[in-house]
Amino acid sequence: MSAAIGAPCPIKDCAKHAKPGHLMCWPHWRRVPKALNHAVFDTFANLRNDPTAYIQAKDAAIAAVEAKEAAEGGAA
Ligand SMILES: [Zn+2]
Secondary structure, eight states, X not given: OOTTSOOBOOSTTOOOBOXXXXXSOHHHHTTSOHHHHHHHHXXXXXXXXXXXXXXXXXXXXXXXHHHHHHHHSSOO
């Protein structure tokens, strides 16, 4: 049905969609710290053996971006 569009971006208040196979929209994905970015890729490669590790890496990446957004925006 929506083959060309991935899942909605998981970042709070983001209305964009991630590309298929991507965790979040491109502008947000670029903000993921490199270590967490690598952790997502590494755990995704091992998804079948250890799905929990992938979920944790994914959540950490999302939390890191949301923390950056919260630190910058909001009060302004
Ligand atoms: Zn986004």
